[in-house]
Amino acid sequence: MAAARRMVVVGGDAAGMSAASQARRLRSPDELEIVAFERGDFTSYSACGIPYWVGGSVNARDDLVARTPEKHRERGIDLRMRTEVTQIDVDGSRVRTRDLTEDGGGEEWTGFDELVVATGAKPLRPPLPGIDAPGVHAVQTLEDGQALLDALGGVEDSRKESRQAVVVGAGYIGVEMAESLTVRGYEVTVLDQAEQPMTTLDPDMGALVHDAMCGMGMEVVTGAAVTAVETDGHGRARAVTAGGTSYPADVVVLGLGVAPETSLAREAGLPVGGSGGLLTDLAMRVRGHENIWAGGDCVEVLDLVSGLTRHVALGTHANKHGQVIGANIGGGYATFPGVVGTAVSKVCDLEIARTGLLEAQAREVGLQFVTVTADSTGRAGYLPGAETMRVKMLAERGTGRLLGTQIVGRTGAGKRVDIAAVALTTGLTVEQMIYLDLGYAPPFSPVWDPVLVAARKAAAAVQEERRR
Known part of the structure; x- marks a missing residue:
């Protein structure tokens, strides 16, 4: 043998x-x-x-x-x-x-x-003064999570009247950790050097996330490049410096991506x-x-x-x-065809989703496109709890091919991005998307699903460009 x-x-x-x-x-x-x-x-x-x-x-x-x-x-x-x-x-x-x-x-x-x-x-950890000090946590592994929880327990045991946390970076990890710390009773400051949080969204959609986070009691400081982590006499992190301002911190969490x-x-x-x-x-x-x-x-x-x-x-x-x-x-055969860039997250009750290209990404590869935004509700407007979500859609000029979709809203918003993910994977145009046979009942959707409302608006914009 x-x-x-x-x-x-x-x-x-x-x-x-x-x-x-x-x-x-x-x-x-x-x-x-x-x-x-x-x-x-x-x-x-x-x-x-x-x-x-x-x-x-x-x-x-x-x-x-x-x-x-x-x-x-x-x-x-x-x-x-x-x-x-x-x-x-x-x-x-x-x-x-x-x-x-x-x-x-x-x-x-x-x-x-x-x-x-x-x-x-x-995890990305820039070479800044104090970045490796005790009290500064990246969160990538279960060991990292345990270390952070142990640190939070120590801070809580100190019985301080207020507990302050600084999250550096406002991407997926950053906003999710900001929510976790807020839930645990911390006063949370989020620092990010970008124009708006969530650079996986276009800035106009990121602004919705910014407003919602502030409404949840977080301080969100954008355009703020962190320059140092300040330490106390024992070498432990006590504050984060950004844009010339010092933000006190009992704990610092890095959410700068990977x-x-x-x-x-x-x-x-x-x-x-x-x-x-x-x-x-x-x-x-x-x-x-x-x-x-x-x-x-x-x-x-x-x-x-x-x-x-x-x-x-x-x-x-x-x-x-x-x-x-x-x-x-193992002797079989399989391939991985690729991705369309689908991601979904949340901060408290705000759901955040995207798939496909952002405006800057589409420009970078030389695509010409139209963009539209549409506000709609996640269920029939006459039902209690119908909340508005915003859908942004990019379509290729001329062909009408879907290029990207972003969604920000509350209950029922996030997973709607899967409709657009399938459309991107199969190469559908926004005109074709209009007639997708999606499930409908008043508790789940208006007669026109929010994604299809955006598709109709994008199709109209593409047709208008064709007439010019």
């Missing part, structure tokens, strides 16, 4: 363990040995759920864990925790690892027939793109390497609207990448 091939996985979260699990479904241990290395204490968990754990909506850390190391091992995967991969030797088809446990056994080499790089992303964690891959000479993510083909195979694969937050993916590659850090994509990789290593 031929010796089993060996699949080595670097990273034990969504992409890596999805790849391992899928490959194991297709190949027995006699055919395929699977060894996975994870430098942390947890596997297969929801990083997206950490703000809700911090805010108290999720009761316990373990609720965020989809599959424990023990469960993976029961499925025939040799999962080695607290083990860091320190080097990838491409020519020698091996990886060097270091045991991080207290009684660790040093470093060793492990050979591979197939290598999966699933090293994820790292970058692909590709330092290992770069050192090994693997190809990376403009945003620093690994470049793969549609099968998630690293370009130029037959037996090296990559997926999750460490890769760049094809944007189906712009035609360019981009870095999109989302657990949904990471799991799909893993499924594709595992299928291909």
